[in-house]
Amino acid sequence: MVTGPTSEHDRAVHWSSVYERSRPDAVSWYQREPTVSLELVESLGLEPGTAVVDVGGGASPLLRALLERGFADITVLDIVEAALELSRSAVGDDPRAHWMVGDVLTWDPPRRYGLWHDRAVLHFFTGEEVLAYRRVLDAALSPGGTVILATFAPDGPEQCSGLPVTRYGAEELTKMLGDDFELVAEREEDHSTPGGALQRFTWVAARRSGGAPTA
Numbered sequence: 073m074v075t076g077p078t079s080e081h082d083r084a085v086h087w088s089s090v091y092e093r094s095r096p097d098a099v100s101w102y103q104r105e106p107t108v109s110l111e112l113v114e115s116l117g118l119e120p121g122t123a124v125v126d127v128g129g130g131a132s133p134l135l136r137a138l139l140e141r142g143f144a145d146i147t148v149l150d151i152v153e154a155a156l157e158l159s160r161s162a163v164g165d166d167p168r169a170h171w172m173v174g175d176v177l178t179w180d181p182p183r184r185y186g187l188w189h190d191r192a193v194l195h196f197f198t199g200e201e202v203l204a205y206r207r208v209l210d211a212a213l214s215p216g217g218t219v220i221l222a223t224f225a226p227d228g229p230e231q232c233s234g235l236p237v238t239r240y241g242a243e244e245l246t247k248m249l250g251d252d253f254e255l256v257a258e259r260e261e262d263h264s265t266p267g268g269a270l271q272r273f274t275w276v277a278a279r280r281s282g283g284a285p286t287a
């Protein structure tokens with residue numbers, strides 16, 4: 073049975089080696105445009121003033137795309153510094169972009185955000201790790217804030233980057249978020265990997281109760 077890394081150190085070592093082995097546009101999760109993320113951001117009417125955190129954002133093109141759309145406060149959190157260097161080199165030293173090296177399971181968010189975005193990170197966690205993820209999300213997200221989550225779907229792959237994943241449908245993701253959250257949108261996506269495989273993803277957007285976002 074394949075098991076995932078169980079400590080912050082091992083998670084960092086694992087993901088660093090993934091970035092060392094592959095070119096950024098050759099990793100299975102690579103996408104030229106963050107199409108579904110942008111579609112959800114637009115359909116939810118998120119204002120460019122919304123503070124965004126992209127957890128496990130790595131070298132994702134979402135940062136550049138949101139900057140192009142006028143978003144003025146975007147933080148990319150990732151456990152691999154080299155991934156954040158790729159992100160930084162893609163947009164340059166833009167004062168609207170912030171990069172933080174950290175493990176989302178132990179992260180102490182310095183402030184609150186109006187949008188928590190996670191594409192293909194949560195599904196690597198199991199058991200206690202999911203509880204830790206939820207605690208960090210709770211601390212980081214503003215009252216009334218929005219989450220956008222994408223994981224492998226129930227008929228998606230069972231592994232990614234050499235690690236087992238937990239596959240979710242929209243209902244399971246919403247249940248994982250708990251009663252404080254209301255589902256506002258859901259999507260299914262067939263992601264084409266650079267190697268030509270298709271990976272089915274589940275996407276949800278959910279809003280936390282508590283009034284207008286303040287971040």
Ligand SMILES: C[S@@+](CC[C@H](N)C(=O)[O-])C[C@H]1O[C@@H](n2cnc3c(N)ncnc32)[C@H](O)[C@@H]1O
Nearest residue numbers: 087101128129130132150151152175176191192
């Ligand atoms: C499958 S990739 C997805 C990257 C990005 N979200 C995207 O859609 O292009 C997973 C990313 O999460 C990062 N990561 C994995 N475990 C993490 C953790 N515990 N805390 C923060 N980042 C993590 C990896 O370094 C990698 O950049």
